[in-house]
Amino acid sequence: MSVTTEADVLVIGGGIVGLCSAYFLLKERSRVFVLEQNEIWSDSSGANAGTVAVQNKTSGLQPLALMSVDLWRQMQNDEQLDLGFRQVGGLRIAMGGDQVRELQQGWSAQAEQELSLRWLEHGELRRFAPWIGRDVNAAVYCPADSQSIPLKAGPALRKAVEQLGGCVQSGTTVIDIEPSGDSVLVTTDQAGRIRCRHLVVAAGPWTKGLVRDLGVDLPISVDVNMLSITEPVGFLMDRVITHVSGILSLKQYPNGTCMIGGGWQGQGGFDTNTKELDYQNLIHNIRLAASVVPDLRNVNLVRSWAGFEPVMPDALPCLGCLPGEPNIWIATGARGGYSLGPAQGKLISEMILGKGLSLEGTAVFDPGRAF
Numbered sequence: 001m002s003v004t005t006e007a008d009v010l011v012i013g014g015g016i017v018g019l020c021s022a023y024f025l026l027k028e029r030s031r032v033f034v035l036e037q038n039e040i041w042s043d044s045s046g047a048n049a050g051t052v053a054v055q056n057k058t059s060g061l062q063p064l065a066l067m068s069v070d071l072w073r074q075m076q077n078d079e080q081l082d083l084g085f086r087q088v089g090g091l092r093i094a095m096g097g098d099q100v101r102e103l104q105q106g107w108s109a110q111a112e113q114e115l116s117l118r119w120l121e122h123g124e125l126r127r128f129a130p131w132i133g134r135d136v137n138a139a140v141y142c143p144a145d146s147q148s149i150p151l152k153a154g155p156a157l158r159k160a161v162e163q164l165g166g167c168v169q170s171g172t173t174v175i176d177i178e179p180s181g182d183s184v185l186v187t188t189d190q191a192g193r194i195r196c197r198h199l200v201v202a203a204g205p206w207t208k209g210l211v212r213d214l215g216v217d218l219p220i221s222v223d224v225n226m227l228s229i230t231e232p233v234g235f236l237m238d239r240v241i242t243h244v245s246g247i248l249s250l251k252q253y254p255n256g257t258c259m260i261g262g263g264w265q266g267q268g269g270f271d272t273n274t275k276e277l278d279y280q281n282l283i284h285n286i287r288l289a290a291s292v293v294p295d296l297r298n299v300n301l302v303r304s305w306a307g308f309e310p311v312m313p314d315a316l317p318c319l320g321c322l323p324g325e326p327n328i329w330i331a332t333g334a335r336g337g338y339s340l341g342p343a344q345g346k347l348i349s350e351m352i353l354g355k356g357l358s359l360e361g362t363a364v365f366d367p368g369r370a371f
């Protein structure tokens with residue numbers, strides 16, 4: 001099959017990482033293509049909870065998370081992309097003695113970082129968040145914690161990429177990747193063969209399968225996370241809530257709806273391409289949310305769903321070129337990959353452009369660490 005298109009950079013994946021990579025690349029390069037097998041933003045990036053938090057990340061991810069929050073704010077405020085991003089601040093909560101101790105340990109460990117964290121309990125906590133339930137014994141407030149509206153962010157990013165001259169094509173699956181000298185030949189089902197100088201594989205859980213044929217076995221596992229949204233109601237809370245054990249994320253959007261998540265597992269799996277609700281787990285998730293914000297008890301759920309989250313064993317992203325393949329880059333596998341999407345995209349663009357990186361210590365993200 002002959003080559004039908006020449007691209008400077010070809011990005012596989014129309015989720016947050018793929019679109020952010022294209023967005024930052026297009027500020028300096030032309031002929032950037034994004035190929036998406038389904039609809040743009042149709043997988044994890046469109047199905048997630050929109051939590052853009054810093055303090056709930058492992059210490060290895062916090063610098064990346066801080067960088068990402070800055071980029072979210074810059075894109076929303078300075079570059080006028082309507083991502084639904086708001087830096088509302090977040091409360092990481094603890095319920096019961098063991099959890100309070102765990103929260104305190106995490107708080108002490110993070111005290112040296114520039115997060116301006118604030119410990120809250122007893123009357124101070126009630127004054128700070130009068131809507132919080134009596135089952136919550138303590139919380140740490142982090143002003144950097146934020147939220148975004150995934151249903152807004154996807155279309156806004158796509159539009160921004162196209163306005164910068166990028167080509168975004170949905171319904172096109174990459175079926176083969178072939179390194180070829182100082183370029184890469186990519187075979188697709190709908191757009192023929194494309195030769196590109198650089199290839200970015202930002203294909204979420206599909207990344208593992210796409211690079212396996214290149215002799216690379218990424219140890220990515222895939223969680224099936226559940227999420228619920230309520231009907232719109234009056235004011236209930238004004239902060240992003242996360243739980244010290246990672247079992248709750250909760251927020252209210254400006255339209256009054258409340259998003260309830262926390263990584264409670266659904267049924268199915270990536271291997272069988274099934275993602276179903278697990279009603280027992282869902283009940284625990286909802287019950288926990290209602291004990292943290294008791295006024296939620298009077299609110300109707302509108303919808304619950306499940307989606308895939310690809311995660312590396314160390315929860316850090318794979319961010320860099322494939323070992324031995326200087327023109328093939330991958331970006332996936334971080335726990336909380338939506339919040340980290342802009343930073344992942346920016347760093348991949350800087351790596352490809354051969355620029356100085358905006359963040360130090362990115363060697364720990366090297367895809368080569370996995371083998």
Ligand SMILES: Cc1cc2nc3c(=O)[nH]c(=O)nc-3n(C[C@H](O)[C@H](O)[C@H](O)COP(=O)(O)OP(=O)(O)OC[C@H]3O[C@@H](n4cnc5c(N)ncnc54)[C@H](O)[C@@H]3O)c2cc1C
Pocket residue numbers: 012013014015016017018035036037038039040041042043044045046047048049050051052172173174175202203204205206207210224225226227249261305306307308309310331332333334335336337338339340
């Ligand atoms: C229910 C749920 C809640 C979550 N909540 C949060 C949260 O609050 N905060 C947070 O930070 N993270 C959250 N996450 C995780 C987050 O959603 C993901 O880490 C992130 O969206 C991954 O983005 P991505 O661009 O890497 O992948 P994706 O969004 O999966 O995009 C990859 C795209 O690549 C496409 N693709 C794959 N193979 C091919 C191919 N061969 N050819 C063409 N296209 C291809 C896919 O169709 C897909 O659209 C949540 C996840 C779930 C499931």
